[in-house]
Amino acid sequence: MAENSDIGDEDEGTERAPRRFAGLARRIALVVLALLVLPYALILLYRSEFIHPVSTLMLADLATFKGYDRQWVEFEEISPHLVRAVMMSEDGQFCSHTGVDWEQMKGVVDDALAGEATRGASTIPMQTVKNLYLWNSRSMIRKGLELPLAIFADIVWPKRRTMEIYLNIAEWGPGIYGIEAAARYHFKTSAAKLTPNQAALLAVSLPNPIERVAGKPGKGMKRLAAVVDRRAKRSGAYITCLYD
Template sequence: MLGILLLCAIPFALTLVYAVVPPVSVPMLERYAAGQPVDRRWTALQDIAPVARFSVMASEDGRFCRHWGVDIDAISLVLEQSGDEGPSRGASTIAMQTAKNLYLWPLPTLVRKVFEIPLALWINLVWQKRRTLEVYLNIAEWGDGLYGIEAASQHYFRKPASRLNPREAALLAVALPNPIRRDAGSPSRRLRNLAALIVHRARNSAGYFDCVK
């Protein structure tokens, strides 16, 4: 029992360390252990184009600056709309996705949420919003072995993340839910349409993202 408690405490302790140290996520560690390549180039938030920050928030978590790491309203709405087979979509915030990407292995969704939600609340408590977004943008997967927005920007558009334009930023943002199947560098018509929507949303929602300007 003590061993289980200590194991559960590790992510909470690491979160304190990662407040100042660039983290390495569980998926990255798994690839390192398997001898597979990892492309991740840590980039400070101020060196990521504002339009890229806004596009990811507009696509992944429009209330990022307004909640405490978990969007209770969004979760309630998903539960209300779910059918007999359970929720048809998620309500993960950027803090929740950061917790999942950093610490958690593949688990059934409801089981994973038991760990993900308290970790997201803890991340929101001990990190500033800017740090949460900075870490997320540096550990999110954008392709096979491709982690972080700088590596993605260089891979797909041959330019640093600081120079992403609205269309490129939106394409990267809408690829996040399934980066293996959604290719930001060679987008399908559906992906281009989603990106166009995010360009519009990011342009008109910048005022809601004041916590990371």
């Protein structure tokens, strides 16, 4: 009788193992699903202008006890010179696309398939959702998550709100986030009082603000800023979604 009891215990333990594994798999699936859905819920929440979102880099700085400098400013308190410069440097078709510039994206895919070096095709909505919810890398996984988030954000947020969030979470130096902190750190002025030249220098530093220091530009950076400044001054037809 004792032997039969042992066999029964073994059978019951064998049956429990798959059930435990299935339960664990369900819990993991629910966690993954929640993580995928959360950014979309936050996009809806962030439509409210009184909410001031933070980026994943800002959270990382907090988690590692580095801290950061960011003072939120409303869109109306940001120099139009800066808005125009950033738009013409980062995403000239910002007012006309729906979160993703498919023409630019097609060019990147064609270059990749041809084995050529690819160029950046990230729009401001794409960069904004990446900064808010994702991580820095060139992985296809990140890009696959980024595209639908950018499209959804473009549907939910007015263009001015997208630009406002982007300019308030963009990194402009070690621990320097947002245009107000950047203007004060690099030029000892406010976001509202940036000159065209200062705005252009800040705009061209965005792709790599650690190496491209807006307040201490080299000759190459000054040349790029001059090009962006000229484009910004001729940007009237491109910025109708931001300024009447």
